Amino acid sequence: MSVRVGILGATGAVGQRLIQLLDPHPEFEIAALTASESSEGKAYRDAAKWRVDSPIPDEVADTTVAATDPDAVPDDVDLLFSSLPSSVGAEVEPAFCEAGYVMSSNSSNGRMDNDIPLVIPEVNADHLDLLEVQRDERGWDGAMVKNPNCSTITFVPTLAALAEYGLERVHVATLQAVSGAGYDGVTSMEIIDNAIPYIGSEEDKLENESRKLLGEFDGASLSHDGVDVAASCNRIPTIDGHLENVWVEAEDDLTPDAAAEAMREYPSLDLRSSPEQLIHVFEEPDRPQPRMDRTLGDGMSIAAGGLRESTFGLQYNCLAHNTIRGAAGASVLNGELLLEEGYL
Amino acid sequence: MSVRVGILGATGAVGQRLIQLLDPHPEFEIAALTASESSEGKAYRDAAKWRVDSPIPDEVADTTVAATDPDAVPDDVDLLFSSLPSSVGAEVEPAFCEAGYVMSSNSSNGRMDNDIPLVIPEVNADHLDLLEVQRDERGWDGAMVKNPNCSTITFVPTLAALAEYGLERVHVATLQAVSGAGYDGVTSMEIIDNAIPYIGSEEDKLENESRKLLGEFDGASLSHDGVDVAASCNRIPTIDGHLENVWVEAEDDLTPDAAAEAMREYPSLDLRSSPEQLIHVFEEPDRPQPRMDRTLGDGMSIAAGGLRESTFGLQYNCLAHNTIRGAAGASVLNGELLLEEGYL
Amino acid sequence: MSVRVGILGATGAVGQRLIQLLDPHPEFEIAALTASESSEGKAYRDAAKWRVDSPIPDEVADTTVAATDPDAVPDDVDLLFSSLPSSVGAEVEPAFCEAGYVMSSNSSNGRMDNDIPLVIPEVNADHLDLLEVQRDERGWDGAMVKNPNCSTITFVPTLAALAEYGLERVHVATLQAVSGAGYDGVTSMEIIDNAIPYIGSEEDKLENESRKLLGEFDGASLSHDGVDVAASCNRIPTIDGHLENVWVEAEDDLTPDAAAEAMREYPSLDLRSSPEQLIHVFEEPDRPQPRMDRTLGDGMSIAAGGLRESTFGLQYNCLAHNTIRGAAGASVLNGELLLEEGYL
Amino acid sequence: MSVRVGILGATGAVGQRLIQLLDPHPEFEIAALTASESSEGKAYRDAAKWRVDSPIPDEVADTTVAATDPDAVPDDVDLLFSSLPSSVGAEVEPAFCEAGYVMSSNSSNGRMDNDIPLVIPEVNADHLDLLEVQRDERGWDGAMVKNPNCSTITFVPTLAALAEYGLERVHVATLQAVSGAGYDGVTSMEIIDNAIPYIGSEEDKLENESRKLLGEFDGASLSHDGVDVAASCNRIPTIDGHLENVWVEAEDDLTPDAAAEAMREYPSLDLRSSPEQLIHVFEEPDRPQPRMDRTLGDGMSIAAGGLRESTFGLQYNCLAHNTIRGAAGASVLNGELLLEEGYL
Incomplete structure (x- = not known):
């Protein structure tokens, strides 16, 4: 049983690395891709200028890019990876968490907030328990974990x-x-x-x-x-x-x-x-x-x-x-930790 | 009245920069070039693979390269610039000073010796007075000043x-x-x-x-x-x-x-x-x-x-x-200081 | 007696090279700088992100940038150098020539037109006489010469x-x-x-x-x-x-x-x-x-x-x-040819 | 049943790529490594400055480097890959072929000889039949095929x-x-x-x-x-x-x-x-x-x-x-062709 995941900001450099890492991932299945307005409604192959050193996976290439909006992402998506520009992330990430999505984010906004766990799993996995504090304070059904810069x-x-x-x-x-x-x-x-x-x-x-x-x-x-x-x-x-x-x-x-x-x-x-x-x-x-x-x-x-x-x-x-350990891979790892710790 | 100068190790990278800086110098006149045995007796244009971003000065190109040996350098040369490999410098530089030559050296050998002034003129020109100690201790007619790395x-x-x-x-x-x-x-x-x-x-x-x-x-x-x-x-x-x-x-x-x-x-x-x-x-x-x-x-x-x-x-x-302030230019500057302080 | 010159598109890469070449030029004097709307009215030092390997000349830095419009350039400017993007050049360069300005342009628009001389002075200075045909056909008081790519x-x-x-x-x-x-x-x-x-x-x-x-x-x-x-x-x-x-x-x-x-x-x-x-x-x-x-x-x-x-x-x-012989220097050379041939 | 192979010139850049390609190869087994005199008798890990982007295979690292001499290579080696400098190759490659070894060589010496097949398998595999002519003319038990530059x-x-x-x-x-x-x-x-x-x-x-x-x-x-x-x-x-x-x-x-x-x-x-x-x-x-x-x-x-x-x-x-298709991989491919065509 794989976890259905979405990628917010899927056309950018980190978004492309996320696709490269998630496509062959045995536990995660890419189910939604979002980007900015100019890409909305396009096939991913047309929306992204693909620059990673392996071809776009066929299924991904054919996926229609959605708006970066909670209403545009299917409800059966269990986990979101976010690589939005921080100004955009600051605005829309909380809306996704409020709408119930669990999120592993690479965006820098909110990283220093007291109730947002900033996690490198091998270093401070115990900080993930901050999510209880987070949910209490924010009243979210969802949850947000960040990886560092x-x-x-x-x-x-x-x-x-x-x-x-x-x-x-x-x-x-x-x-x-x-x-x-x-x-x-x-x-x-x-x-x-x-x-x-x-x-x-x-x-x-x-x-x-x-x-x-x-x-x-x-x-x-x-x-x-x-x-x-x-x-x-x-x-x-x-x-x-x-x-x-x-x-x-x-x-x-x-x-x-x-x-x-x-x-x-x-x-x-x-x-x-x-x-x-x-x-x-x-x-x-x-x-x-x-x-x-x-x-x-x-x-x-x-x-x-x-x-x-x-x-x-x-x-x-x-x-x-x-861009692997320092960004896309860091987010994937946090997603795996969220899965292991029962947040999905 | 220009000072006649020689360059020890004239074919190397720093040697070439020295030529580029000394050729138009109003106070110094290039009068001798030395290099390793394989270059001895050749015209400089044939001995050096010239790689500096301005052409070899004609007179320099025609100069015959001498051995790096006090006997091979004319007596009327007043000042030597040395950019020898440190292993070679350690061996032959003292012989030149003993033979009476005043030397401004970029080679790393001897830089930390207690009686060799290591000088950046704008920083510690007063250290040049160590030359008195040096002459006392070593019995040299010549003198040796070094510039740092x-x-x-x-x-x-x-x-x-x-x-x-x-x-x-x-x-x-x-x-x-x-x-x-x-x-x-x-x-x-x-x-x-x-x-x-x-x-x-x-x-x-x-x-x-x-x-x-x-x-x-x-x-x-x-x-x-x-x-x-x-x-x-x-x-x-x-x-x-x-x-x-x-x-x-x-x-x-x-x-x-x-x-x-x-x-x-x-x-x-x-x-x-x-x-x-x-x-x-x-x-x-x-x-x-x-x-x-x-x-x-x-x-x-x-x-x-x-x-x-x-x-x-x-x-x-x-x-x-x-290669300018950090090497060839540093040596030239020390040469100018030696001139101003009356060592030539 | 120096010729007063203006630079259209003065903030771009070629515009900056033009300033670097024209500032010390004994025959030309920079009298006007134009750029796109966003720069209009600003001091050049604030309008341009200066990236050439010598400092901005002081007088240039203090010059107020004008709109790229014939009405915004003083009448006593005798010669214009243009390094506009070709889409902009196609639109505004003819207006300047119609308004009586003589122009040496590096922009690619119009280069292949039958009545616009495309000139490398050392190669085909005689093509400059096409300007007579140009003035006949276009009814311009001004004139336009282009340099190649x-x-x-x-x-x-x-x-x-x-x-x-x-x-x-x-x-x-x-x-x-x-x-x-x-x-x-x-x-x-x-x-x-x-x-x-x-x-x-x-x-x-x-x-x-x-x-x-x-x-x-x-x-x-x-x-x-x-x-x-x-x-x-x-x-x-x-x-x-x-x-x-x-x-x-x-x-x-x-x-x-x-x-x-x-x-x-x-x-x-x-x-x-x-x-x-x-x-x-x-x-x-x-x-x-x-x-x-x-x-x-x-x-x-x-x-x-x-x-x-x-x-x-x-x-x-x-x-x-x-960017010198191939762009800014090529335009300056064509300006010098226009001066020598009596077009200014 | 794998073919035992040797690599002549195993410490160089192409030699290292050959090891990287041959180590996991299902049909070939690395059985001998040769290099110049200075490496003879050393463990490969000490003889080579390894620079390929994957670690030295352990078994290879422990292999003692032999002289590049037919007498120093075991008789049960069936195929030799050569990436010798061409001056060395010109001298020793024929000796190996005379001694009965079949060789796939990347060295440029002999590439244009009339009886040495120069082969890109997908392009001119039929040229391999030149080996019959080669053996006739040279009286070799072995054989030599080259890949191009x-x-x-x-x-x-x-x-x-x-x-x-x-x-x-x-x-x-x-x-x-x-x-x-x-x-x-x-x-x-x-x-x-x-x-x-x-x-x-x-x-x-x-x-x-x-x-x-x-x-x-x-x-x-x-x-x-x-x-x-x-x-x-x-x-x-x-x-x-x-x-x-x-x-x-x-x-x-x-x-x-x-x-x-x-x-x-x-x-x-x-x-x-x-x-x-x-x-x-x-x-x-x-x-x-x-x-x-x-x-x-x-x-x-x-x-x-x-x-x-x-x-x-x-x-x-x-x-x-x-260094793959153009050198080491090209030689391996020719080795595979020699195997398929029954030369081993």
Whole structure:
């Protein structure tokens, strides 16, 4: 018995990745696709400029695109994945939840709300219980869970693996791929033979989302005091894969070897899209690298490497595929968690 | 009356830039070119695979390349610029100084020696007086001054501008151009659609050289306690221009505005190759960028921008042209300082 | 006595290059800037997102942008440069000419009209006399001259140099830089680690414009039978500089040596922006290359190389800077020709 | 019953791809790996700098690398794949064949020899019968078959599909990926923001190999008069996938529609590595593109598109993965053909 799912914002870059991941998914069946007004009523093949590196699945191609409106989505859809622009998401996502839909959303709106669980299943699955608070407060039949920003997802699992050492201060510099900005987000003239040391709001997301993800949930409320992070974000000329340099200062003595062991032993989950090894730790000092390592674990693993002593603590690098582990795959994983936890 | 200069290691990437900068120089006249054995006796045009973006000067092209040996360089050469591989430099540079030559060297060997001044003229010209100690200790008629590594030169002037605030801790992540590794240093298969979070010994250079450059010279000895730096180095697919993300924690309160003012007002020098404005501070949050800003001040300025509050202090970005300000131009500037200070 | 000039479409990529070239121009003085409605009334610094690699000239930055309308441009402006989108150009350029303005336009509209001279001064300056026909037919006080498309300009001078051999068939494959599509024309996701074998209408432009440029003007009408060309166009990940592979079959025997000589001896003009050497012919088989050779002659030279026997005739490569020689510089050169020929 | 195979030159770029393709192959079992003297006796994991985008198979990693010498390869190896540098291949490949080994070689040495079959199985499998002539002439117990150069393989299948129309003249311009030059073949400084219109000997290979591949074999000798080609070769900044612009002039009328149909219907083979659809023809005018289409048919399909009328006949573009279909996969396919035809 598969779960019928819908995709809100199905024509965008993340929407296309969602289709690529959900089409062969054994538990989910794509039953509805929505997009903006200009696409409404068109066959998906005509509405989307398909850019993913595998052909559009035939059934998807023939599906008629619906409006992004609760009335336009069939009632027997059990789960919605949302990759709407945040301004649109802020407006319409709550309406879907009020109408009873359960939603796993990649959109940034509402991520920091106190009653919306922001979840990386391998890191803080227990935060999902915030949904009870959410339903109480909002009176929703539906429910909304969010996944973090792509650059946050890249390094938070490594911090979670080190949390037992008492993280005090974290510095992180990101080298982010162009796909993180969407298909039209970065022009070629901006980025060929160049790098841009600025991505709007990105540093705030890294700093605030990390704090929430690693915060304590006591069953009633969530502290936002997980970890103090100072982030610096850069766009570089890579297609996929965010690479990050991380410095960590901990209360307890934290050697590179201990950190490597903690990362390797940090458990993955049995969810279908969770990789066998969550954090792959390289011995080679020059790894991970975006083009070489972004597809580890079918794009769902975190790669780490270069663990070394720093002037002020520990230093390492990490990498994740930003449109799989960092976006579409993150949402699918949250959908799988919702299914396992009985929310569907 | 121009000074007759020689270039040791004249066929390499930095050697070629040295020729490009020295050929039109009003005070220096190229009088000798040396290279490895395989080039000895050839015309420079045949010995070098010229790759700089302006034609080989005719006179240089016709010059016969000499061996890198004090006996092979005419006695009436007053100043040597060295861009030898460090293993070669370690062996032959002292022999030249012993033979009486004054040398401005870009090679990394000996940079951390206690009696070798490591100089960025606008930052620590007073360290040049170490040459007295050097001559005493080594019994040289000649003298040797070094310029720092390209990635060090990029951010140290900004630290120098902020030094009055009492720098306590500095984190720096670098996004370095491929030219920094020399012409054959990075293959295309390594770097297209990729980034490499490792450059051999680079982090040590950044950390140690900064400490020496900003250390105090009391007339007799040099402290190496300038500043504590934790560095993380990356290679990215840019041709020229090292971009760096910097976090600074200071004793005194250091606001972005105060930092910008301190950088803008940090004085340049009257040396011929020193730019009018040493540190150009951008207001736009997305600058500096390598392709857009690397040629500011004919490649001799430092560009800074994105000054903002950080979770733990101040944060900003800076940029310099790695083969001009960071290598060949740095050596030329030290040559000009040697001339002005009466060492030639 | 300088000529007062205006720029129509001053905020776009070519408009910015025009400002960069015209600001220091000894014969022209920028007196008016126009753009689309959304920019009207703003200071240029606020209306344009400046992206050229030198700062906005101060006077230009302070200039108020006017509407692209003959009534909004001062009467004492003697010459207009137009880099309007072709759909806009088709509508408003004739109105300016009717209102008495003399115009050098880079826009593609009207280029193939029988009474509009399409001119590369070094190739077919005599076509300018078509302006008499134009004024007769259109009743204009003003006049309009066009320059060809950037990819056409790159190879037509080399064909002109070989024309005496009786050109029968030409094949050309282009490797075009992203700047040719304007600042937002090619996204980074389209072109990093990729090439696109299609540029809308580009092949027609190459084929038809070449035929017109090399056609005979008998004083009354212009034949469009200059040369038969088959073109294939590609976009590649370079910033500036269109590289082209050319095969030529000629009536007469045409050796690589004879072709090289014909190209080298093909005369330049005395116009201020015409380079000393129009066609620079490389001996090295691997030249010209975009990044190395696009700025030859301040970006106004054509570079050629790789002249060799082909299975069916002669083969070679050529290159020009697409936004200087191929666009803004081409328009400026036509403006200089209009001045020299007494049209201003 | 699997065939025991050896790989000569197993540590190079093509050798690594061969391992990646042969390790999971159901009919072949890797039984020997050879490399140059410096690797002899080492475990493969230590001898090779592994750079393919999947991990080294464990068994391969543990294999001891042998010398590239017939005496060092076990007698029970039935088939050798060779990806030796051509200078080495010219010397040692014949020795292996004389010693009785059957060989499928990717090395360029000997490709044009009259008694060495140069084979693309889907195009000219019948040329394999040349092996009888070869054995007669050379007195070999073994046998040697070659696959063509990567850029030749990309377009020859499309020509074969059109051969019935009577091909008279072909022009081809290539846009080749950096991996075609091997891991260290193209430096980053040569190719970032650049293109190089020259690849040593490449144009000759395209022209001569096409002529041989499409020549007639009458059972005794092979004509080398398949087709007249004029080639122009370029290196561009792509990792994998050679894109080619092709112009074809045929005796018979050849419309784009007829050409598309001929390509689509051109048969593939039942060999294990032959793709279901040999030539995939795109309707979209801007396809194929290297990054989007190089992995069609697991990298063994040819992609074609942009079929259109040319000034002088027909014009189109084609693409193949240069290290799979164009090299390692091509050799594996020839090995499968040797097996099917009873040579093993």
